[in-house]
Amino acid sequence: MIKHTLFFRFKPEATEAQRKALLAEYQGFPNVFPWMRNFSIGRNISERDSSFEYAFSIEFDNREDLDRYLLSEEHERHVVERFRPLVATRAIVSFVPDEL
Numbered sequence: 001m002i003k004h005t006l007f008f009r010f011k012p013e014a015t016e017a018q019r020k021a022l023l024a025e026y027q028g029f030p031n032v033f034p035w036m037r038n039f040s041i042g043r044n045i046s047e048r049d050s051s052f053e054y055a056f057s058i059e060f061d062n063r064e065d066l067d068r069y070l071l072s073e074e075h076e077r078h079v080v081e082r083f084r085p086l087v088a089t090r091a092i093v094s095f096v097p098d099e100l
Contacts, residue, residue, distance in 0.1 A: 001037075001059055001060070001061060001062075001096070001097065002059065002060045002061075002062065002063060002065075002066050002094055002095070002096055003057060003058075003059055003094070003095055003096075003097065004057070004058045004059070004060060004066060004069075004092075004093075004094045005055060005056070005057045005058075005092070005093050005094075006055065006056050006057075006090060006091070006092050007044075007051075007052035007054070007055045007090060007091045007092075008052055008053065008054055008055075008083075008087045008089065008090040008091075009051070009052050009053045009054075009087065009088050009089045009090075010053060010054075010086055010087060010088060011086055011087065011088040012088070014086040014087075018086055019086070022082060022083070022086055023041065023054070025078070025082065026041050026056060027041070029058075032074055033068075033069050033072070033074075033075075035060065035061070035065040035068065035069070036058045036059070036060065036069065037058070037059040037060065037061065038057070038058070038059045039056070039057070039058050040056065040057050041054065041055070041056035041057075042054065042055065042056075051089070052089070052090075052091065066094060
């Protein structure tokens with residue numbers, strides 16, 4: 001299993017309507033990419049670090065499924081047309097949980 005996480009902060013000029021539309025779009029991702037597992041998204045409530053406003057997490061069964069998502073036309077179009085125009089900063093991590 002691979003866990004894929006994204007943390008982001010909107011640009012100050014992003015309107016409330018634009019923010020809501022982008023967040024709603026993410027809710028539909030599991031329908032567009034049915035090989036996603038355990039998709040969740042939410043607002044950062046940390047009192048220790050407010051670098052990012054939102055985060056989402058997805059699990060994939062294997063690297064092939066992660067790449068099928070990341071390299072898809074739908075994902076690339078979303079990033080270029082919808083995500084980058086509204087997001088000021090982001091961090092992305094994909095990892096395989098260690099068996100300690």
